[in-house]
Amino acid sequence: MSELAFFIDHSRCIGCRSCVQACEECDTHKGVSMIHLETVERADSVQTAPQVCMHCVEPICARVCPADAIKQTPDGVTQSSLKPRCIGCSNCVLACPFGVPKYQAAIDQMMKCDYCYDRTSVGKRPMCATVCPSQALAFTTIEEIGRTRRGRPIRRWVFGDEVVETKVYVMVPEAVEEVRLDLVALSSKAEPAPAPPRAPHERFDVAALLEEEPVHGR
Amino acid sequence: MEITGRGSDAAHATGWGLLTAGVVVLGILLGSRGLKDFDTALVPYAGATIFAAFGLGYRHAMWLRRPPTRLYWRRGWQLFFTPRRLPSNLARLGERLWSNFVVQRFIFRRGALRWAAHWWIFWGCLLAAAVTFPLSFGWVRFETARDSQALYQAFVFGIPVFRFPLDSWIAPLVFQVLDVSAAMVLVGLGFALWRRARDRGALAVQQSSDLIPLVLLFTVCVTGILLTVSTHFVRGFHYEFLSQFHAVSVIFTLVYLPFGKFFHIFQRPAQLSISFYKDAGAAGPQAACARCGQPFASALHAGDLKTVEEALSIRYAAAGAHYQEFCPACRRKMLAITQDGIWRAAGRPRPERP
Structure with a gap:
């Protein structure tokens, strides 16, 4: 059996915010939640997306840090910025391909999800994965994920021409080998003309929305 | 702005290291009036300081060879000395020096115990440095006044500056000032070790x-007080x-200064530079x-970050778009939308096993 790993399955997220609350319990950033839970398009969809740090193999946040304040542990976990070094420039916040680091203005420091290092370093599961009722955030073995989930876990991403490998996996269909963002299609430049407003009973008909063609961008 | 250094990093940094060490040697020679006021008993301390100066020059130059550091270093000076902004920058500098360095408000917001530890160690070390470096360089010396055995005379750069009676209240304060600074540092170390032993977050990471700097400072302080x-x-x-x-513990600390956690003392002023960079960004157009x-973000920051990414070979640019032009929240949404699209493209899913 291989070691425990972190898996994200966006399709399972029910937007309950348990992860957001539980994240605050982490000892390394007590009282401050580091996880992001995006409501993708609140008016038209119930879709929500949790985003933890993906713990890149070569973290871009660390590469762009002028203070050399972001370090990885030997087991590949990218830590929050070192308190004595971080100068609060927000380079990491703006450069992270996953939009993860948070700049805390009051303490003039960047903080981020650190894989609940106080827990995972002693064999426990991260807080968010522990409380996630639908296991959209799962901390288990790759064999167990393969046995219980559709699709397969991957950890290769393409942003523009930049290829990023991560420690955290995401679930995708069997044939997919990487997640490639189509930046042109996703930008507002590619946005189609706004559809006429739907009647209220149609706006929140989730079943009908799921049957529609995917809409990129907004 | 050119942010990729030319030539060998090591050679460049060695040059700066030698220059910094040379400036300290020159300072000793001039300040001690050609070694006339130099106390040979303090040679090991002066020697270790010269080595530390070399190390600091080397490490700082190496640090500035990193493209992001190099860009913000240059940009910081450029923006601070912009004539139009200089008067307000100078006013803000005073306020920020007070807030960030004297009272260290941002550390207090990170935690009262952390602040207490840092504040006592910071001021204790600063007081000790203000005494020991000038003494070991021969810039300051004391001797019995020529006209009275009961008076002590202090010289700075060979110039008599003040004298005090040996039985006055000021005498023990001058003679024991390093014990005072050691006590201050020990108070801070007590807070630091208490926090590190009890805070579960600190224990995890x-x-x-x-701990090395704490052990070094503890050894220096305790052996110093034991001498008294x-x-x-x-x-x-x-x-x-x-x-x-x-002496050995002090020399170890000086040698460790450029290469360990103490280096943050010399990195920290960059925090001030970034605050002026943010001011300039906020006053200009936004991305x-x-x-x-x-x-x-400010257009200044977004543009500079693209330059840094290019220098680091981070290829966010693609035909018709640049990933740096998307805000962090939209990046997270785009990831979700993309994955959703991948699943839809794959067709209706088969049911999962329980």
Whole structure:
């Protein structure tokens, strides 16, 4: 059996915010939640997306840090910025391909999800994965994920021409080998003309929305 | 702005290291009036300081060879000295020096115990440095006044500056100032060790490199205070051993200065530079997200970051778009939308096993 790993399955997220609350319990950033839970398009969809740090193999946040304040542990976990070094420039916040680091203005420091290092370093599961009722955030073995989930876990991403490998996996269909963002299609430049407003009973008909063609961008 | 250094990093940094060490040597020679005021008993300390100066020059130059550091270093000076902004920058500098360095408000917001530890160690070390470096460089010296055995005379750069009676209240304060600074540092170390032993977050992420500076400072302070105890209370008991132990611990600390956690002392002023960079960014145009259209950073910062990414070979640019032009929130949404699209493209899913 291989070691425990972190898996994200966006399709399972029910937007309950348990992860957001539980994240605050982490000892390394007590009282401050580091996880992001995006409501993708609140008016038209119930879709929500949790985003933890993906713990890149070569973290871009660390590469762009002028203070050399972001370090990885030997087991590949990218830590929050070192308190004595971080100068609060927000380079990491703006450069992270996953939009993860948070700049805390009051303490003039960047903080981020650190894989609940106080827990995972002693064999426990991260807080968010522990409380996630639908296991959209799962901390288990790759064999167990393969046995219980559709699709397969991957950890290769393409942003523009930049290829990023991560420690955290995401679930995708069997044939997919990487997640490639189509930046042109996703930008507002590619946005189609706004559809006429739907009647209220149609706006929140989730079943009908799921049957529609995917809409990129907004 | 050119942010990729030319030539060998090591050669460049060695040059700066030698220059910094040379400036200290020159300072010793000039300040001690051609070594006339130089106390040869303090040679090991002066030697270690010269080595530390070399190390600091080397490490700082190496640090500035990193493209992001190099860019913000140059940009910081450029923006601070912009004539139009200089008067307000100078006013803000005073306020920020007070807030960030004197009272260290941002550390207090990180935690009262952390602040207490840092504040006592910071001021204790600064007081000790203000005394020991000038003494070991021969810039300051004391001697009995020529006209009275009961008076002590202080010289700075060979110039008599003040004298005080040996039986006055000021005399023990001058002679024991390093004991005062050691006590301040020990108070701070007490807070630091208390926090590190009890805070579960600190226990999870701290490494040996976090404890080395505390151990070094503790050794310097305790051996220093024991020298006073040996002199005044136990008739010089083991004074020679203690003085050598103290010297070794100080030399280790000086040699460690450029290469360990203490280097943050020399990095920290960059925090000030960034605050002026943010001021200039906020006053200028803002970068709007390519997806939601909302401003998410200053155009100055977004542009500079693209330059840094290019220098680091981070290839966010693609035909027709640049990933740096999307705000962090839209990046997270785009990831979700993309994955959703991948699943839809794959067709209706088969049911999962329980």
